[in-house]
Amino acid sequence: MTSMPLRKMVRVTLATALLSATVTASALAQGAGLGAAGELVDPDILRVCADPSNMPFTDESGEGFENKLAELVAEKTGRKSVAYTWFPMVVGFVRNTLRANRCDIIMGFAQGDELVQNTNAYYRSSYALLYKKGGGLDGVETIEDPKLAGKRIGVVQGTPPGSNMAKANLMKTAKVYPLMVDTRFAPSVAEVMIKDMLAGVIDAAVVWGPMGGYYAKKSGADLAVVPLVKEKTGSRMTYRITMGVRPSDQEWKRALNRVIRENQKEINDILISFGVPLLDEQDRPITQ
Structure with missing residues (x-):
């Protein structure tokens, strides 16, 4: 993960999921209070829009790294607590949460996505190749490496590495995993891929780095x-990840x-x- 395209790989589209409550701006102003420059940002509570079952990012139990980051942001901005609006990370997520003024921040969003106003990036990561050390693939750093020829590589349907694998003629032996998985009822696709790799079903896996790093660890x-x-x-393959806010909330973004x-x-x-693989702007790993 991360952004809508990255996160949709762990959720099934719930076309019928709608928020029934319609909240007017005046009602929100009374309930949340106006922030700086008249912005509709709650000055006392960090109101977060999040998926309730999307580890390692967010979880209703508060165990995800974006949950931990939300606690840090609340502390550093003088908020008394964190409150969540839970909604699956599917089409309509931003419209039904942030844009509906039901919350004031999305903790992780890819830089450049026009659905939100991005803050500065707080981390940079990439898709990653996972394999067992000592299993014959040590030293492989690219999808084009000849050592991968004939190997069974796990890849998530519709994600960027798939096109690179196709160009390297690796799709004939690839195992393709579904893009959409409802993680309320089934394990994350990254978790399944790693279990398959350890069981010998696949030789390697290509997955969004923060997910792969977490489940590998x-x-x-x-x-x-x-x-x-x-x-x-x-x-x-590489993305800068930001926090997403409404376009009108300039002071909040600052x-x-x-x-x-x-x-x-x-x-x-x-x-x-x-276990998130962090990268600096020169693609060097950040380890501490």
């Missing part, structure tokens, strides 16, 4: 998590940018503790 196995930053052709700037080390520590 959780598995307890000796796995390589290699960010795909050396691809010479094909789709974009406040969040200050939090990011002044607390980057603490943010990195949270992400690293979840």
Whole structure:
């Protein structure tokens, strides 16, 4: 994960899921209070829009790394608590949460997505190649590496690495996993891929780095998590991740940018503790 395209890989589209409540701006102003410059941002509570079952990002139990980041943001902006509006990360997520003024922030959104106004990026990561160390793939850093020829590689349907694998003639032996999985009722696709790899069903897996890194760490196995930053052709693999706010909330965005700037080390520590492969602007790994 991360952005709508990245996160949709772990949710099934719930076309009938709608928010029944319609809240007017005047009612929200009374309930939430007007923030700086008349912005409709609650000054006392950090109101977060999030998916209730989307580990390692967010979870209703508060165990995700974006849950931990929300607690940090609340503390640093003087909020007394964090309150969530839960909604599945599917089409209509932004419209039914942030744009409906039911919350004031989405903790993780890919930079450049026009559905929200982005803060400065607070981390940068990429899709990653995962394999068992000592299993014959040590040293592989790109999808084009000849060592992958004939290997059974797990890839999520419709994600950027698939096009690179097709160009490298790896799709004939690939195992394709579904883009949409309802994680309320089934394990994350990244978790399934790693279990399959440990069981010998596949030789390697290509998945969004924060998900792959988290489930690789959780598995307890000796796995390589290699960010795909050396691809010479094909789709974009690396993304900057921001916080998303409403376009009208300029002061709020500036406040969040200050939090990011002044607390980057603490943010990195949270992400690293979840196994997120962090990259600097030169694609070098950030380890502390």
